[in-house]
Amino acid sequence: MSLPFEALLATALLGFVLVVAVLTALVRDVLTAVVVFAAYSLGLAGLWVLFRAPDVGLTEAAVGAGVTTALFLLAISRTVRPAEAGGIVDLRSIRPRSVLVAGVVTLALLATVPSLPAVGAADTPAFGPVADYYLTDSAARGVDNAVTAVLVVYRGFDTFGEVAVVFTAAVAALAVLGREVEA
Amino acid sequence: MSTQRAYTDSPVVTTTVRLLAPFVLTYGLFTLFHGTKSVGGGFQGGVVAAAMVVTLAFALGIRQTAAWLDRRVLLALVVAGPLVFGVVALAGVLAGGAFLQLDVLPIPKAVVYGTEAIEIGIGATVAAVVVLLFVRIADGYAEPLADGSGVRTAEEVRSDD
Numbered sequence: 001m002s003l004p005f006e007a008l009l010a011t012a013l014l015g016f017v018l019v020v021a022v023l024t025a026l027v028r029d030v031l032t033a034v035v036v037f038a039a040y041s042l043g044l045a046g047l048w049v050l051f052r053a054p055d056v057g058l059t060e061a062a063v064g065a066g067v068t069t070a071l072f073l074l075a076i077s078r079t080v081r082p083a084e085a086g087g088i089v090d091l092r093s094i095r096p097r098s099v100l101v102a103g104v105v106t107l108a109l110l111a112t113v114p115s116l117p118a119v120g121a122a123d124t125p126a127f128g129p130v131a132d133y134y135l136t137d138s139a140a141r142g143v144d145n146a147v148t149a150v151l152v153v154y155r156g157f158d159t160f161g162e163v164a165v166v167f168t169a170a171v172a173a174l175a176v177l178g179r180e181v182e183a
Numbered sequence: 184m185s186t187q188r189a190y191t192d193s194p195v196v197t198t199t200v201r202l203l204a205p206f207v208l209t210y211g212l213f214t215l216f217h218g219t220k221s222v223g224g225g226f227q228g229g230v231v232a233a234a235m236v237v238t239l240a241f242a243l244g245i246r247q248t249a250a251w252l253d254r255r256v257l258l259a260l261v262v263a264g265p266l267v268f269g270v271v272a273l274a275g276v277l278a279g280g281a282f283l284q285l286d287v288l289p290i291p292k293a294v295v296y297g298t299e300a301i302e303i304g305i306g307a308t309v310a311a312v313v314v315l316l317f318v319r320i321a322d323g324y325a326e327p328l329a330d331g332s333g334v335r336t337a338e339e340v341r342s343d344d
Contacts, residue, residue, distance in 0.1 A: 054222040055222055055223060055224070055227060058214070058222060058223055058227045058231070059226065059227055059230060062227065062230040062231050062233075062234045063230055063234075066230075066234035066237070066238075067233065067234050067237060067313050067317075070234075070237045070238075070240075070241065070317060071316065071317065071320060073241075074245075074317070074320045074321055075320065141286070141294040141295070142219070142292055142294060142295045143219040143294060143295060143298055144219065144220050144221070145218060145219055145220060145221060145222065145223075145224070147224070148218045148219050148224045148302065149219075149298070151224065152224075152297075152298045152301050152302065153285060153294060153298060156272070156283040156285075157282075157283060159301075159305075160265075160268050160269075160272065160283070163264045163265050163268055163304075163305055163308060164265055166264070166308060166309060166312060167261065167262075167264060167265050167308060167312075169312075170261055170308075170312040170315065170316070173316060173319075174315060174316070174319055177316075177320065177322075
């Protein structure tokens, strides 16, 4: 974050994500919550792009803001929408214990932040000799996108496992969703 | 309550989605095929393409879109990812290398094209899984969207009828 503009943008996006995350929990109407949750995903996607991770940003935008929202909309279309479902939930209905747990988890996570290396710092473990090897070797092999190279060329076994997980999860979900797919 | 209602569409939504669809699908395919050269890859390209199909369904009618999709083809695409990955991985063994060793394959630019083949397989699986899940959930979906908003409740539908 050398440029102040990037720092400003990151702060604005983080603030937006935080507000939208809290709103997702607080709005009464489920449809509003789904839309607000999509905005949360979109804000995160922007943050990923800002942090030089466009591959993750693309995934977040398509899966988080796009597909998940569509699946949620389909799911809530089978529910009944109360007539007076507007605004924020009654704050008195929130259990103090839940707030306490959320607060403690947040503080515990925040306590780990100082031990993270600074953004872009040269001694970050990610900038070790392995990263240099990946960058030069993948370019030499003609795969310019180092992310793809790591996923398929150097960590192909893991990615094979991931595809198997997607496949297995899909088979399981389709089986649970009812009758076998009629052709 | 009938399950097949006349579908009334919003011209703004359908026109926007119709105009957008070729570009987004092209971008999805670009991301899929250019995984080795630029941002993205199989997973991203597949998800972008699938998200466009889901958007089309919301704009043009979920049941119509579901009926238009051939489920045999979708199921074949679901299998494509693990299958292509396994074939490419074993091709490395057959070519005298190790499992998943791409640079021994007897084709030009073996690492690039091997990676691309795997990426296309992953894209096919991911896109088909997302679309299939959507179609399956939409199957249990009793009332087709009348206005594309997806917010009509059973009560509203009943009062309309």
